[in-house]
Amino acid sequence: MSLLSLSRGDLATFAAQHRSDFERWLGDLVNIPSVSVDPAHAVDVRRCADSALAILSGAPVTAVQTQLIETGGYPMVHARLSANPDWPTVTIYNHLDVQPADGDDWRTDPFQLTQHGARYIGRGATDDKGPAVTALLGALSARSAGVPLNVAFLWETEEEIGSEHFASTLQAHTELVRTDAVVVSDTIWITRGKPSSPAGLRGLLPFRLTLRTATNDLHSGITGGVVRNPLAELMQVVSACVDGTTGRVLIPGFYDEVEPLTLQEEDAFLSSGFSVEAFKRDHHVDSLRETDALEVLRRLWALPTFEVHGVVGGYTGPGVKTAIPPAAEVKLSSRLVPNMTCQKTLDRIATFIGERFPDVQVHAEPGLEPYRGQASGPLADAVRSAYRFGFGVDAVFTREGGSIGAVPSMEQILQSPVLFLGLSLPEHGYHAPNEFFDWEQAEGGIAAFAALFAELATTLRH
Amino acid sequence: MSLLSLSRGDLATFAAQHRSDFERWLGDLVNIPSVSVDPAHAVDVRRCADSALAILSGAPVTAVQTQLIETGGYPMVHARLSANPDWPTVTIYNHLDVQPADGDDWRTDPFQLTQHGARYIGRGATDDKGPAVTALLGALSARSAGVPLNVAFLWETEEEIGSEHFASTLQAHTELVRTDAVVVSDTIWITRGKPSSPAGLRGLLPFRLTLRTATNDLHSGITGGVVRNPLAELMQVVSACVDGTTGRVLIPGFYDEVEPLTLQEEDAFLSSGFSVEAFKRDHHVDSLRETDALEVLRRLWALPTFEVHGVVGGYTGPGVKTAIPPAAEVKLSSRLVPNMTCQKTLDRIATFIGERFPDVQVHAEPGLEPYRGQASGPLADAVRSAYRFGFGVDAVFTREGGSIGAVPSMEQILQSPVLFLGLSLPEHGYHAPNEFFDWEQAEGGIAAFAALFAELATTLRH
Numbered sequence: 004m005s006l007l008s009l010s011r012g013d014l015a016t017f018a019a020q021h022r023s024d025f026e027r028w029l030g031d032l033v034n035i036p037s038v039s040v041d042p043a044h045a046v047d048v049r050r051c052a053d054s055a056l057a058i059l060s061g062a063p064v065t066a067v068q069t070q071l072i073e074t075g076g077y078p079m080v081h082a083r084l085s086a087n088p089d090w091p092t093v094t095i096y097n098h099l100d101v102q103p104a105d106g107d108d109w110r111t112d113p114f115q116l117t118q119h120g121a122r123y124i125g126r127g128a129t130d131d132k133g134p135a136v137t138a139l140l141g142a143l144s145a146r147s148a149g150v151p152l153n154v155a156f157l158w159e160t161e162e163e164i165g166s167e168h169f170a171s172t173l174q175a176h177t178e179l180v181r182t183d184a185v186v187v188s189d190t191i192w193i194t195r196g197k198p199s200s201p202a203g204l205r206g207l208l209p210f211r212l213t214l215r216t217a218t219n220d221l222h223s224g225i226t227g228g229v230v231r232n233p234l235a236e237l238m239q240v241v242s243a244c245v246d247g248t249t250g251r252v253l254i255p256g257f258y259d260e261v262e263p264l265t266l267q268e269e270d271a272f273l274s275s276g277f278s279v280e281a282f283k284r285d286h287h288v289d290s291l292r293e294t295d296a297l298e299v300l301r302r303l304w305a306l307p308t309f310e311v312h313g314v315v316g317g318y319t320g321p322g323v324k325t326a327i328p329p330a331a332e333v334k335l336s337s338r339l340v341p342n343m344t345c346q347k348t349l350d351r352i353a354t355f356i357g358e359r360f361p362d363v364q365v366h367a368e369p370g371l372e373p374y375r376g377q378a379s380g381p382l383a384d385a386v387r388s389a390y391r392f393g394f395g396v397d398a399v400f401t402r403e404g405g406s407i408g409a410v411p412s413m414e415q416i417l418q419s420p421v422l423f424l425g426l427s428l429p430e431h432g433y434h435a436p437n438e439f440f441d442w443e444q445a446e447g448g449i450a451a452f453a454a455l456f457a458e459l460a461t462t463l464r465h
Numbered sequence: 466m467s468l469l470s471l472s473r474g475d476l477a478t479f480a481a482q483h484r485s486d487f488e489r490w491l492g493d494l495v496n497i498p499s500v501s502v503d504p505a506h507a508v509d510v511r512r513c514a515d516s517a518l519a520i521l522s523g524a525p526v527t528a529v530q531t532q533l534i535e536t537g538g539y540p541m542v543h544a545r546l547s548a549n550p551d552w553p554t555v556t557i558y559n560h561l562d563v564q565p566a567d568g569d570d571w572r573t574d575p576f577q578l579t580q581h582g583a584r585y586i587g588r589g590a591t592d593d594k595g596p597a598v599t600a601l602l603g604a605l606s607a608r609s610a611g612v613p614l615n616v617a618f619l620w621e622t623e624e625e626i627g628s629e630h631f632a633s634t635l636q637a638h639t640e641l642v643r644t645d646a647v648v649v650s651d652t653i654w655i656t657r658g659k660p661s662s663p664a665g666l667r668g669l670l671p672f673r674l675t676l677r678t679a680t681n682d683l684h685s686g687i688t689g690g691v692v693r694n695p696l697a698e699l700m701q702v703v704s705a706c707v708d709g710t711t712g713r714v715l716i717p718g719f720y721d722e723v724e725p726l727t728l729q730e731e732d733a734f735l736s737s738g739f740s741v742e743a744f745k746r747d748h749h750v751d752s753l754r755e756t757d758a759l760e761v762l763r764r765l766w767a768l769p770t771f772e773v774h775g776v777v778g779g780y781t782g783p784g785v786k787t788a789i790p791p792a793a794e795v796k797l798s799s800r801l802v803p804n805m806t807c808q809k810t811l812d813r814i815a816t817f818i819g820e821r822f823p824d825v826q827v828h829a830e831p832g833l834e835p836y837r838g839q840a841s842g843p844l845a846d847a848v849r850s851a852y853r854f855g856f857g858v859d860a861v862f863t864r865e866g867g868s869i870g871a872v873p874s875m876e877q878i879l880q881s882p883v884l885f886l887g888l889s890l891p892e893h894g895y896h897a898p899n900e901f902f903d904w905e906q907a908e909g910g911i912a913a914f915a916a917l918f919a920e921l922a923t924t925l926r927h
Contacts, residue, residue, distance in 0.1 A: 224865070228712060229754055232773055235772065317796070323672070404687050
């Protein structure tokens, strides 16, 4: 089956006819405050999974199979709209848990879906409940058009808290969740009207440095000058690892696995709609380490980082108290780019520090491997065609500076390629007050998903 | 009048006869929790000043003049045992406020003076109520021996919170508190049996560095690598200022005003009873930046420092959260040695940082100037003789690594030399649980003060 058998007009009609389903289902999900980071919302996270299960179970197709999968933490929802053994299977990944919605900046109740014109406002509207409902309608439209593809859904509820139980749960249910490809819809375009799909994600290696030099606070007059200062020593360690001003990592070999961008990748980055000025405005920053657009993009998407996130130890009240603390801790992380690994990076950091500062302890926290996606080949071409079908313009393959832990887990455990068909826009406000999704993205998204399924029915045919 | 007219035996008799006065007065003061840092004890600080006023007013001498001096904060107590216009006047400085006595390590009620053998246990027993009562008895013994010297007392109640109102109050009462010399009794010998008197105090320049690079937390995946990291930058600033491992300050000219020690000073330091091993044991530290005794003493008493005391900004909970904070603050201080000044040191630091890191703000907090005391000349000789008389061994002139803000204030405002006749021992536990004073130090101290007054009656004679 090829794209030619789907008509963009038919898809527009389908979307218009099902807009009320879209709004009802999105409301069912947004109106439940599934804030996974807040234990006070534990019941709501489960209620949201139940609500999603009800939406999927009630989908107007024959033989839908749904299952709530317990993970040890919050559950996952799995559903298959069809299970024809002659057809390939594609699984759509979304998440149902959301960020908190504290603070006074919300102009509407964040947990009551509010429609203003074509905007659907509420916590989770764009991250990631709106894209989930859009993908479902895309699958239903493909189903009604007879696309010979089994579409499954895997909706987790621990994404905002690190997907702690995701990999082990997939491992325990490999037969249930088996698939030929995965499509993730949880990424953000660079700008409206320019569809973009990440062909790579950065990984994340969080770690802590600790140093103890005494058993209790020391008087900086009586002992100062002779006793060690763990804060000053750890600052020296960090400054030996990274140039704090430029961000350049000084650890030998740190960049060895980084692959240079191809000219095609650079061209795609530059044509993604990215603007340094828009970036500064969106993030409310006046000065950056770098202002050349390509260099900025290289640093965001194609180079690793070494960031300091916090310091524990010593006095933090008003003014200055002059005790010398007995111990200190620095919280750090590195974002990793494809071809790097958490273990090798950690080894380099630990060796560098261990040789120069033998008293300093390096503590690794659970990491996320980087992910290399596909910017060429039949699967990337299917994504490209799908966006063109849905939104009428060519898509570009960019990268994602952030990390989605579930992606390398799915690739490895499900032994499937992972594609990205994201629908969110920067102005939708991931994690921000007054988060929204909009019908333009939903309508185009339904068509794009339908087209992607049609393409993959051919590409993945057994 | 010379020392020859006082007999050590008579002083021993005087001390033994007045031991009950010593114990009663010390109990009157220690049993009041005059914790100046804790607003909950505000009433107690004033009660303690009133109690001290009653003790001084009731002293068995004719014509004692006492006054409570309001400061705008907690009061000062001033008293003159005599006011003979033909005699010189010496003022004894002590403080009545104490450190908190929290925690479970106290074996007795810290605010109930407890006697175990020759030990007097309670918060403030050695810092600084015991030395105050000892000096009073020394003055009464000198009075009864007919020493032609007016002795006055200046007891403040804000020492543990930085003597904020001390200088301005002296300025406002220069006539009331006029004197020919000041004796401070609030310092610690290096070891029992080896009287030592500081011939210099370090000053203190507390300051803060702040840097703002954004308006809110930034996502280290979406923005990391391009946006600035204020914690990493401030760590680089600190590491440019000081070698965190050795403590060596890297700011050009920082050490320019530091005067090298004379051979006599080095000899005095080395014969003070200082032991590197005892220092490590007392402060519960295993490793030091330096282990040679003379180098250790140079760093403690005769070299400036650059210490990091705390960091504000970013995440400080368990594990690692990977946001990049929008701003950070580092709390620091330098101890200064004689011939350095707060202003010149601050200027050097601010210039160095301003040239290299123009976005970083340097905020100075109120500082304390260093103080150069006297290790030779008639006043120093008087201190030497007094200790020899009281304790039977020669005293050494050392330095104090800490800062006593009142000392340079008194020298400058009262235009008087400041001498030190401290009586506390390291094992007495300044600021520590189970703080105590002991009768051996009190008895020797009464004799030493009497001898000092006799010496100064001659030395300061108009």
